[in-house]
Every structure is written in structure tokens, then in C-alpha cells.
Amino acid sequence: MADVATGAQSPRAALGTAVEGGPAPDPGDTAGTAGTAEPAGPAGTAEPAGPAGTAGPGDAPEPGDAAGGGLAAEGTGPTAGVPHRVLDQVVVRFAGDSGDGMQLTGDRFTTSSAMLGNDLSTLPDFPAEIRAPAGTLAGVSAFQVHISDHDILTPGDRPDVLVAMNPAALRANVGDLDPGATILVNTDAFEERNLAKAGYASNPLRDGTLDRFRVLEVAMTSMTMEAVKPSGTKPRDAERSKNFFALGLVSFMYTRPVEPTLAWIAGRFARTPMVAQANTLAFKAGWNFGETAELFDSVYEVRPAHLEPGTYTNISGNTAMAWGLVAAGQLARLPVFLGSYPITPASDILHELSKRKNFGVRTVQAEDEIAGIGAALGAAYGGALGVTTTSGPGIALKSETMGLAVSLELPLLILDIQRGGPSTGLPTKTEQADLLQAMFGRHGESPIPIVAPATPGDCFFVAIEAARIALKYRTPVLVLSDGYLANGAEPWRLPVVEDLPDISVPFASEPNHRRDDGSYDFWPYLRDPVTLARPWAVPGTSGLEHRIGGLEKADGSGDVSYSPANHETMVRLRAAKVAGIAADIAALEVDDPGGNGELLVLGWGSTYGAITAGARRARARGAKVATAHLRHLNPFPPNLAEVVRGYERVLVPEMNLGQLVRLVRAELLVDARALSKVSGQPFRAGEIEAAIMEMLEAPAARPVGSELTAGSLS
């Protein structure tokens, strides 16, 4: 790599920065020279100015783990004429009106970055309305993507580049920018009406409010209209291609490959050639404009990340979940049956599975959530892998049937893609506030195992794990994903199919109970002595005809029984069966690089990325902090008590008002503290980092059980 750019250029002013600090290298090591652009090298110091160089022995920087301080190096690339600078990472946010196609634009940018081999993480953020009033703050739709040449875990705390298609998009997002960030605005949209709709009294492009930023003004709408003329598109429609203009321009800025996007446009709009042509023209016009307008003194490159060898694809949590269900069916050698009622953000799983009929997947879009789970339970009774997918409001409706499934002791998967609640709440925003509903939201003693994925790709494996438990123990299992995982995407290394576990279980085929006279009959509730699972005898099996139902059953025979002692036995048996799963799940792993952590950050679900990144940053500032992430929430892994009691202080960040922390405190009698965030947005790494520092600095000052609020720390 040629000429190294000096660090004099403010990292924030550059179009990319170091956000997630890796373990800080020794001060004298490379920090001073700060400038190797080789992505492999530990370059530059981590962003915070805190005590560097205190990393413990376990902190040896991994390739690609270090952050490069946003230093850029020149190079030559496909974008002739303009110098290239190499960045180690960049966070771009595309923002516009709901109708502007920002999700699509962000998604395309993500895919072409994934194809380049970057590590990445995305955060789509859109309103619940399909088309909120145009031009208003309520109608702003945004897509943030963090691309990097090293291992990253979050979509980034603050964008380096904001693409604002109109004043509302600017206004809604500018507060998240640090000084020096770049703003690419569509000037055509900055006319009086739009400014007024966004609540601007004067034009921010003219009144100096954006002085702190590097503003690139581009007349995107008019240039798009001009560019697409050859396609013959009507002016009203032509304007709609402006997101492709923006995509072209940003693709140029970041030297993303052009071909995949052009091929994608051709495929996606194959049935409307005029639209395909307009979008192609707009995309190329954006790219060419970047090249010729001399807006940029250089373009930027983010090199491939050093990911583990393998084949990768860019995957969202919902797709991974759907594929995990398909895989679970294959691994169990059972047909998958999905009964589901559409609800954001779970519907995509229904959509994806309904395409997979050649895997024997049957999907029924039921009349409501109750019917969805009912049909899934009926299918499970018949010997299928029954699945139902929904979000919080649907879980509320399904609870009675979940209770029936607990009583029938049939395998069933219930997927809750959580969103902001209560009630309709925030359909398109994320939250983790259904944990206690999942634990306790049924009448009677109704224990259900709970599993939660940590990342989008992890949804695949969690679906398989949930199916394994359900089948082996003949129990409904709840999976708690959320909107952030569902819609967020990351590069995912394809698993080797042959390495996936066999989760098949036998159906009952013979009578299992010896009568006094020596003959045999079938007892549907005669349990396996180890797993306590009852036999799964499906209709069609001769000699095993039996009746089951929601009335209490006699232990063993399964006949209706109102005996007090029997009920006591059965309630305890059902509880013991679920509790016993603890012996059959992975122990909780602790990440405590120095082995001397003074604080354990315990998380679950989608907070994994932010917690891990936040802890890395805190360690870079000298904090002695360990992390552990729960995948099984019921039962807890067997070593949880031991792990948690090994730390003086425990912090539990959650996107709720403290639900896991309540369980941990109640079950383990430890003084764990909550870090709560309920804004509908995922945690930022910086929020976790700040909470860690605060807790380590002034632990005693906090009253027992008090909670930290991410909002107050951000």
C-alpha cells in the first residue's frame, strides 16, 4: 500500500472511523506510527482516550480485531482518477421518506459490501405505517449499515455518513451524528413545503446549523429525472428512481462493485423493463456523478475482513430462523408444519417458509393466532414438527393453547419475534419485554423451555436447538427473537450440513404397559425414566389408540383424574421434566480475558453484539470486565449460579425494565443490577461501555436493586 495518509485528518471528519475498540495495543507499539492501512495489523489506538495498554495477557489482539482509528491510505482501485483511501470501517445511514426505498437501498449497499468480504451489521429502522404522511418526521425510514475490515458486532453507534433524502430525514437523524460526519443531502427536496413539514423554520443548508458537518449537496431528484429520460418513464415515476441515484453515488464513494447491483436490478424488475432501465440509469448516473463532480478528494475502500475460512452469505435473523426450521425438519426427518397469522416483525418467517414446499414444509395462514398455534399443535399430534410464529400480541392469544400443549406434552415450537409493547406498541421497533410473559404468561403451573438467539445467524442454530428440546422432551418450546435480530443482517458462515446434529426421535410403535394378567396395553403418560418424556404415539399406529386432553391425567395411564395427590404428582412431574433439560444443554461460557473480572455483564438475546463490543471498549480503558450470554433462559444452564456468584458485581443489560435480572435475583439471590433501555432501539456499544465504567467506578453508591438507564448514559 502506498502513501499513508497522516492522522492529522480528523478521524471523525473522514468517512469512516473506529467505533468498536478492540483491545488496545501497547502504547509504543503501533499507535504512534498509526498508519498502517493493512487491515491485518493492529493499527492505531482504540477510539477512547482512556488508559490504553492495560490489556491483560488474554487480550492479544486478533487479526482484524483492532480498530484503526479511521486512518486512510491512498491506493489505486477501479475508480480511476480519484485517490483511494483505506478505512477500517464505516457506518452509513440511508434516510428518507417511507416511500423513498431506503430499506432497499441500504440492503443493496449491504449486499455488495458482503460480497466484497466485509464484516457487517445492519439496523433497519422504519415506521409502522406503510406510507406515513410524506415529508414528515413520522414518515422517515432509515437503514444503517456498519461495514468493516475486522470483526464487528453492532450496526455502529453513530453514522459517519448520513444520506438524507429530504429535510425530515435530516432532522430525524442529524442528532445522531458526531461533528465532522458527512451528510449527503438531496437538495431538491429542501424546498419550503418540505422544510415546513419537517419543522424547520429556516433552511438548515443555508443557516449554518450544519457547520459542524461536512455537507455534500446534490440535486438528486432533478439529476435522476434527467438521467432516466431515455427509459421513457413518466416524470412522476422517474423521480422514484432517486434512491438508486443515491445508491450509485454512495457506491462510488465507497468503491463498492457495480455489477452485482446492476444484475440485481435486472432480475428484480425483470417484469417491468421500463423500471429496470430507469433504475439502472439512475444508479449509473449517481456513480458517474460521483466520479465527475469532484465532490470528493478521494474515494474510500473498506477491505475484506479476516473472517474464518468458509462460504458466507449475508443473512437476516428471520431468514436464518426460517432456514433453521427447514433444517430442523430435515434433521428430525419430519415434515415441518407452520400455522401462523401475519404480524410484524414475524411475517417474513411465514413468507420464507411458504416458499419451501419442496422440503415438505406446509404452511397455513390461519384465521388468527389461536388457530395458528392450534393447527400447529394438531399437526404435532399427527407427527409433524409443528411450529407457530408471532410477536408479543400473538403470544398473548396463544397462551391458552400453549397450556394445552404443556398438558398434552407434545413437541411444538412457538417463535416470538418480540417488538415494543404493550398492546400494538411499536410494531417495527425492537424490545425484549416478553421474557416474563414467556416464563409465566399462562394459567396454572405451565413450564415451557425458552431459547433465545444472540445474532441474526444464530437464529438458525437456535431453531434447531429449540426443535431438539421439543422433540426429545415432548414439550412446547418458546424462542425469543426480536425485531432487531429479525431484520438485522450479518455475514454468516454457512454451516456444513453434515455437521448438524441428528435430532430425530422415534414414535411409539408398541404397547408399553404390562397389565397384571401379563398382557400389554398402551399408557400415553408412561414416561422415559431419564428425560421424563412421554411416548409420542401418532394416529395411524395400530394398537396405540388413546385419548388425551387438557383435563388432568392420571400419572401413567393418562386417564382423566381429579385425584388431589395425582395432580400434585403431575404438576411436579411436568416441572421436573423441564428443569431436567438443564443437564442436556451447554454450560454458560464466560468471556473473561484477564481471568480477573470484577464485573460480569450477563445478557441474553439480541444484546449480544452491543454487550461484547461495549465490554471490549471498556477493557481497552482498563476495565476488568467479563461477559456471559444466556441462550437458554428456561431452564438456565446448570453452571449459571456458579458463574454469577463468582463475580462481585453483575450487570444485566436488557431492552426491558429488568426481566432477566429479576429472575436472576430471585433464583440465585445475587445483587445483580439492571441496565434498561426501552426506546425501541437496540443498545449502543457506547451505552454498555459507559454503564460498565460507571458500575466499576462507584459500585457502593448504588442502592440495592437500582437500575441504570441507558438513556441517561448515552
Place this chain on the structure above:
Amino acid sequence: MTDTVTPGLAAAGTAAAAATTPGAATPGAAPSGATAASARPVAVTTKKDWTSDQEVRWCPGCGDYSILTAVQMLMPELGVRREDTVFVSGIGCSSRFPYYMSTYGMHSIHGRAPAIATGLAVSRPELDIWVITGDGDALSIGGNHLLHALRRNVNLTILLFNNQIYGLTKGQYSPTSEPGKVTKSTPFGSLDHPYNPVSLALGAEATFVARTHDMDRKHMMETFRRAHAHRGASLVEIYQNCNVFNDGAFDAILTKDARPQMLIPLQDGEPIRFGPEGERGVVIEDGTARVVEVAEVGVDALAVHDEHREDPSLAFMLSRLAAGPYTPTPIGVFRDVERADYASLVNGQVEAAMVEKGPGDLASLLASGSTWTVD
């Protein structure tokens, strides 16, 4: 009757056979016909073979007993196997029914049996699935599921025990109770307008709709036999006496003396007439069915019943003849038309996809998006 009979349903048994040996079948392969099953003879059975060892616990004199007997007596005549037969019920006195049959059975939760049975029917289309439900179960809490099972034409035989009362909860009014009915929850009389289950089912374009009553075993058995033979959703409303909380609700039409005057037997292809001497009949005028004296209008003016008419309007008019069981009331089959059943459609798509794309390959699915390789 000979030693063996042909199974009533063609595609029996393969999924079950595959199921008992996991791994033997292609995962998710749709049940592929009747090879194993039709080769297997159906043993001759008697009522006793269909009766479970559980003590029947309805009130003495309850109409549910005679319905149970009718079903248990019918089963040996249907040429079906116990192991391929499933009774799914909701909650209510009537919904205890599955416990008394020595088949597979599920006593589920209130109102949800049609939904549960839909999932079972789709994943195991070769099974013979009966849904047992009450007027509260099917028409109040489970009204939505009933409608959707009917419109989807799920292959279910639905027996709706209509006693015009909530029996199990000790006598509150139901969606079929007559206006003004005094019950525990309506001490001043019910204000709710009742609905007519047959009209409701026809409105949902159910492909098979019939009515029978607990006083006539032969009629019940014949009606159930027809309902069972129909591929698709069959709804049979059964007037059932709850002698504890709504005794005599149907006396106006069902006592031995009243029946000839008050029951209008529907017979396919025949003019609709009733009365001890067939002296009364039904005409359709201005979109309404009306009872007339045959002597006054002549036989040729009478409406001729056509079960197989695609358009449910005529059947609907007949269902409106009586506002309740107090005036002449049609019984028998209102409608019996062919329409592909839901499971066949769902499984047809699955089979077509397997033929078109080949059985799914997981590794190819995982690599079906844009991929790149890191060495």
C-alpha cells in the same frame, strides 16, 4: 358383510407407516397414496370395538347418549380402522365424547377443535377426523374457527350438538337460545338474537350441511354416514336435549306426535313435502321458502330439493323456514357439493413443488443467496 371391506378413504396409512419408523421416509414427503394401507384389510368390528373402557359421565337421560350410540353403531359399517380414526373436541358436555370412543382422540380447549383438526388434517390427510362440538363451543367462543374450517373445506366430519344451552357450565343461554330465554345469566330473559347453525354454515359456503336429532337413531346414522362419506368439511347440526338445563327445548317438533307435522324431511330430487299424508309442502316465491297446503298449490308448484346445487341460496332459503324449533323445520341434507378439500390442495402444492424442484436440499438452500468464499 364379508371379511374385509375397502377402506372408506383412499390414501390411508402411508404417513403413519413412515412415521413409526423415523428416517424411513423422505422428510416431509407427502403421503403418497394408499399402497400400504389398501393392502391391509379392515377387520370386521362391532359397536363394542369402538367403545372405550371409560365410564360415560353424562347426566342420565341426556341426549348425548343416543348420539354416542349412533356413532358407535355406525363405525363398524363404515369400513374404517380404529387407528386411522380421530375424534377431536372442544370443551362442553358434548366435548367429552372422544373419551368414550376407543379410537385416537383429543379433548382440546374451548372452541378450538376445528383449528386443531385443520392442522391434523393437513399433515395427515389419510386420517378420518371427526370434530365434536357444542353450540357454545362451535358458535360462540369458536365461531371464527368453525367458519374458516368450513370455507377452507377441511376434510372433517363436524358434529354440532345443539342443546341451545351451555350445559357444562350449568345452564347459561347460548348463541342458539331463543330470545327471551330465562337462564341463570338472563333472569329477565335473553336479549340476544340467536343464529341458525345451518344458515351460518351455508353462508360460509360449507360443502356439506345437514341437520338431524337425538330422537331418531336411524336418521342420525344415515346423516352421519353421508357426512362421513363427503370429502371436505361436513357440518351436521344435531338437535340434542339437555334434560337438566333445557329440557324439552325441541318438544314442539320432536315428540313422536309432533314429528310428522313439524319435521320436513329433505330428499334429494324430490318435491319437498311433509305431514302425515304428505299434505303440506314448501314453495319458493320471491326469494323465500314458504310452507303451503299441497291441495291449494298443486304438487308441481312445490320446490324440488337439490342437494348438489352449486349456489347455496336455495338451501339457505330452506334453512330460514323455521326461526327455531317451534314451527315446521327441515331435517336431512341441505347441501352436498364437490369442492377440493383443503389438505388435498395444500399437499398438492407440496407435491408439485417436489416434482418441479426436486426434494429440498438443505446445503443448496443455505447457499441460495449471494455467497462469497473466504479462504
